[in-house]
Amino acid sequence: MKKTILEMREITKYIFDAFGHALRGSTVRILDSVDFDVKEAEVHVLIGENGAGKSTLMKILGGIIPPDGGTMKLDGKEISFSGPRESLHHGIGFIHQELNLCLNLDVAQNIFLGREIGKKLFIDKKNMYARSSEMLAKLGFDIDPHTLVRDLSTAQQQIIEIVKVLSYDCRIIIMDEPTASLTSTEIEKLFEIIKELQKKGISIIYISHRFEELKEIGDRITVLRDGKYIGTVPIEEFDYDQIINMMVGRKLGAMYQCHHVPTTEKVLEVKNLKIASHTKPIDLYVNKGEVVGLSGLVGSGRTELAKSIFGSRTYFGGTIRYDGQVIKKVHPSQLIAKGLVYLSEDRKLEGLVLEMPIAHNITLASLPRLFPKTNIHRGKERTVALKGVRDLNIISNSLDQLCNTLSGGNQQKVVLAKWLLTEPKVLILDEPTRGIDVNAKSEIYRIIDRLASEGVGILMISSELPEIIGMSDRVYVMRNGTISAELTEKEDFDQEKILSYTLG
Amino acid sequence: MHSADNSQIKDIPSVISNALRKFVKANGSVVIFLILWIVASVFVRNFFSIENMLLIIKQAAIPTIACLGITVVLMTGGIDLSLGYTLGLCSISVGLFVKSFGLPIWLSIVLTLLIGIAVGLFNGVLVQYVRVPAFITTLGSGFIIFGLAQIISSGSDINRLPPAFRAIGITEFGGLNTTVVIAIVTCLVMYYVLHRSTFGRALAAFGFNNRTARMSGIKTERINVMAYVICSFLVAIAAILLTIRVNCAQPTMGGGVYTFEVITGAIIGGASLFGGVGTVIGSVFGILIVKIIENCINLLNVSYYTYQAFQGIVILLAIIFENVKNRKL
Structure with a gap:
């Protein structure tokens, strides 16, 4: 029996802002009493759907954000981190998905960044x-330390990250x-390194979505779902169906009420669209009054597809037909009209002007239609904004309240109000319920259903x-940039089935 | 839900203090102006007189027009460092047109305004499409414009302009002159453009968050270029009026010092270097503050160099005040 070196008990984290501080008054738990441990020289795989809390748990372990509750013990001693450096000095290294190297420095400079060897100056x-x-060389790599990191392949860059982490005696x-x-x-090559590290007694926490990999290198698998600890399974007992069940096994409540009846009249049709030069073409259509789901992992090309349709991204061939017309190289303003x-999935960056009041945000996309003579009529603006606030039940002090003081759910409703005011015929929703609480979620589902009943294609x-x-x-599943x-x-809508198409 | 609860628990003193807070936050420069005015009236001899008030207003009129221009550019999150040099180019241009070439007055003015628009287009297109930061672009274009002004003037000034041309700016009535009237009209027009039109709204949205603005169907490219065009157009107006005032068209008029003074006014007036924020009222009072300080320095017989150093201190204080205000209020 291997020795347990790290124990995390009942870790809790409330929804937080960019600095890791809990949002005021928020009761949404991203992590809810999660337990996690690591044994000596093991590869412990952490899996779960997007938003299950894997990254948050690891950010806490890496000292990037503090937990709101729970304890961490390293070798039986309780620990807490004030920042990533402290975590590193306790021997916990974090290799992020997006590599954190300075591209303009060479290999050695990157490895010793911030702790250069030398005397004084x-x-x-x-x-x-x-x-x-x-x-x-110890890891079996022949990379000249004078090479600029910019000139290395992604894999080589990853190796530099690993060397850097190891040099801290992690x-x-x-x-x-x-x-x-x-x-x-x-x-x-990476797997070889991982096995090599294991032999040296180093433990790895491995986050991945790819099941084949897990079986090859994992020792134990821990599943998180909706911020909760679901269970830990040794690799010998790995069972595909069971793991998927653990990942998704929740009941669908009365949250989703569908009253709309889809038509068979196509309103948006995409043919042979390639979102990148090397991906397979995409065919897709949406009917009037229909809600079409587009499933897939983050990074599978869903947002790229949506942005290609919306004219805010260049794509590689294919045609997009909307309302009978082919649309090509258009500015979003024409499509909105x-x-x-x-x-957008990113409401703070692409959905709202956070520093502007609710009323201004709601009318932002409808200015030319509401005020064709360029003269903003204050009374009219407030009337339409107020209607949006009432229709979507946006909870606020006044129409003049700035959007950066609203909760996530209310912010999302403001964005939705903005788009509904444009009287759309097709609405592309990218992660419409991300990071918002259950109540706001069910309200947004009701709005989606109502729009579809009114004939909007979604x-x-x-x-x-x-x-x-x-x-x-109807549901499309995306993987590797195509459908x-x-x-x-x-009857075919089944979590296991969709997940199997998602993961491939 | 917590936000709904907050709105109901409001006692009367907090309503008043909230209103006061809101006013100070929105009109910081008006508050600074009043404080400065009272202090100067008490401590600076000869400051408190009607003649002196009118003098300050007259002195503030032309920079106010240019300041409204830079305010539009600052709202995009950009900056126009070529402003002072554009002023020089337009000054010498109008002098050449109206005196050396002997063109009709109206044509000289129209051509000068067109030169202003051309400079703005040049800056705007560079910033928008070449994607060089405005700071660098306009620093470079400023030198080009300065050189151009020197070349077309052969380095010499043009004095004694036609009286009919000068009448546009210096016709006096009731202690003020037509320049002040033009400045007030410019303020009213710009108030509409920035605060009452869809353009102004789109400009603010673009300055705060250009991605959201674009995704909301705002033609951000056009807005960005237009901002520089409006700025240089207003600077051309300022150049014509300043040329009339000093009765001399000079290629060296304006320059870096003028740019700095005008930006100081806008910043004191609450315009943000990060974009999105800028008001006509703020910028007007910003320039008035700059001019009151200048006026006091004159009355106190302090050297011009001290004035420049003082101006630097004021701009730093204004930025610090802005930061403190945003944090505390």
């Missing part, structure tokens, strides 16, 4: 480069989807399977 370059090549290394951007030979709108992108299953009339499956019958 002068850097002992010889020593630094010698030690860098030594460390690289005993636990967190790898967040390390294979996401690697080729298959590079992945093999015609009734095709896109609600394309709903979501990572949440229950939402896709509960709301959609991997279309499910047309409601």
